Amino acid sequence: MFVEVADTLVDEFDLIEFLQLLAGRTADLLDASPVGLLLADQHGRLEFMAASEESVKLLELFQVQNQEGPCLEAYRSGTPVINVDLERATDRWPQFAPRAVQAGFQSVHAFPLRLRAERIGAMNVFSSDVGGRLADSDVEIVQALADVAAIGLLQERAIRRGELLTEQLQGALNSRIVIEQAKGVIAQARGVSVDEAFALIRSFSRSHNLRLSDLARTITTDPSSIPELLHTHR
Numbered sequence: 001m002f003v004e005v006a007d008t009l010v011d012e013f014d015l016i017e018f019l020q021l022l023a024g025r026t027a028d029l030l031d032a033s034p035v036g037l038l039l040a041d042q043h044g045r046l047e048f049m050a051a052s053e054e055s056v057k058l059l060e061l062f063q064v065q066n067q068e069g070p071c072l073e074a075y076r077s078g079t080p081v082i083n084v085d086l087e088r089a090t091d092r093w094p095q096f097a098p099r100a101v102q103a104g105f106q107s108v109h110a111f112p113l114r115l116r117a118e119r120i121g122a123m124n125v126f127s128s129d130v131g132g133r134l135a136d137s138d139v140e141i142v143q144a145l146a147d148v149a150a151i152g153l154l155q156e157r158a159i160r161r162g163e164l165l166t167e168q169l170q171g172a173l174n175s176r177i178v179i180e181q182a183k184g185v186i187a188q189a190r191g192v193s194v195d196e197a198f199a200l201i202r203s204f205s206r207s208h209n210l211r212l213s214d215l216a217r218t219i220t221t222d223p224s225s226i227p228e229l230l231h232t233h234r
Contacts, residue, residue: 001029015049015153016049016050018152018153019037019049019050022123022145022149023050023052024052025145026125027053030134030138030142033126034052034056034105034125035051035052035056035125035126036056036057036059036123036124037050037051037123038064038071038122038123040119040121045064046064046071046075047064048060048061049121055103055104059096059103059124068096069110070096070109070122071122072122074111074112075112075122077112078117078119079112080109080111080139081109082134082139083133084109085107086101086106086107086108087106089108100126104128105128106128106129107126108125108126108127109124109125109127109139109142110122110123110125111123111125113147113149113150114150115150115151115154118154120150120154121150123142123146175212178217178220179201179212179213181216181220182217182219182220183216184197185197185219186219190229190230190231200229201215201216201219204226
């Protein structure tokens, strides 16, 4: 199970499928206790992402809408929320606790998805059993599972950022080559130095609100479309 949850390096990685897998495997581990997952967006707001049962989805959405509940508490504190009796939690979560009891749940647990100080979400585990307490060993296993999932997700994000950076770098290198070629075209056409050619290209791009790389590409592929730059320098 840990190996399965840790594997985010597969081709065509699907975030929703991964989170659904995590929710389902955690539910199986805890004898089919319903599980819900929230992830933080770029502004740090939790959003519902996956659930092992539809009934949990509604509760997770209720948490997000009212900004109250075990997942939000675990996410904000970075520590698990364990063995909370929902009947006695109305002071703690005045809106969420009654709603969860109404949905048929008696106890709840929440685990942050975290890597050291960085938190990216939280996972809820619900129980309809009045005595639905988690043993210390179960708490350690589920939190470890959540941590492994968080590491996998952060690793996948880092790889994507790395790929984007590589693409940006390659794009910049390609543009640089085209610009060098354009400088040569203008230098020859105008009878000026390469530095002067580059100054002419930059001046033209600014005055016509054109990207330098786009203008350079036009110079190398269709120079006749910009005769102003090709006039012989006098």
